[in-house]
Amino acid sequence: MHRDKAVGIGLLVVGIVGILLYGWLVFFSPWSAFVIQLTAFVAVAAVLGILAWVGYALATTPPPKPIEEIEKEIEEELKKLEQEAKSGQSTS
Template identity: 30%
Template sequence: MVSKDQAIGWVIFLVCAVVIIGYIVTLFGYTEIIQPYLDLGDVVAKDIQFWLVAAPVLIAFVAVLAIGAWIGWTMGTTPPPRPIEEIESESTTK
């Protein structure tokens, strides 16, 4: 029997593996594999492939900028450290 953490790990692994396979199949085999079963009207395979690349790039770009903004906010709102002389004088007076 696996623990709860291991079960969650396996679920995460399986979901990621299915998404990876679906992404690759949709990106490279849309016209041969998916389009015959899924009628999207005027949507062209190139449009699907473009958004399959553009969406993760946009998400990654926004995530990197959000992390940079968070680091900048943290640096901007953190008070400066006390000078070393002040810390040393406190330790010598004790």
């Protein structure tokens, strides 16, 4: 059996067991209210954590150069290449 297939079967089993365990915890256990509260907290914390991460990334990433500045740099490089090509032709 390939390793990928074994990992896939393992994930399938873990997923099904997790669903059954979670269903029992929510509907039949004495801790059902706590499990629901914990689930809601983890879900909200995950969403807000991702939101905070995106905000941090936006706040700390430098803005990109304006297109005009990039165009000027490209034009300067093209002029340099043209001058090198002309000087290379004149020495031949």
